[in-house]
Amino acid sequence: MPELTIAVGKGRMQDETLELLARSGVSVSRSALKSRRLAIEDESGAYRFVFVKPSDVPVYVEHGIADCGVVGRDVLLESAADLLQPLDLRIGFCRIAVATHAGQSRPVTGALRVATKYPQITAAHFGARGVPVEIIELSGSVELAPVLGLADCIVDLVETGRTLSENGLEVVEVIAESSARLVVNRASYQLKATAVSRLLEALSRGLGKGVAG
Ligand code: PRP
16 A cells, blocks of 8 residues: 555656656656556555646645645646645756747737736736736647737746747746745645655655755
């Protein structure tokens, strides 16, 4: 019976997360990884991993279905979930930025139309500056919005910057830096303190440092 269930975001950070876990002595067999199973155990049987959409990681952890999760700070800033964040895993580095057409200042009349997958971050960012915005919520390929005239600019995640440059866009302003965080359910942190400490110590070893205070 696994001691802890850990929700891992599928996609961009999944491989880096599994590499960090392996460096920390938590291994998942190749055959389990090759399968399409969405819930697998590590080789010791101590951990069960569930692979979910990154934006769903805080949901699983807050509800206690998963004790812990690995998720980007970008997702946590967008989420209102009440979670403990004991460790910066120093993988999945990226920025959340405002971007628009490269080298062109286009006059905007009325509210700025901003396309994004991050409506909360966008509203907070422009709201703090007193800039009226119309937020156009998309679920992917956000860079297309200014190119096709759906929006004046975007708020999106930038990792290498390639998607922006190949679509004729550039960063105007960085809103926040992001990296992957270990998040823990508040009740699990108390009730499964020994298992959570063991995981934190293993990950800290994997990161090449002592447990963060
Ligand atoms: C993210 C983000 C950008 C891209 C940035 O999208 O929304 O589109 O990656 O990466 P880059 O700076 O290295 O080019 P993702 O791959 O998660 O897919 P999505 O468009 O479906 O959200």
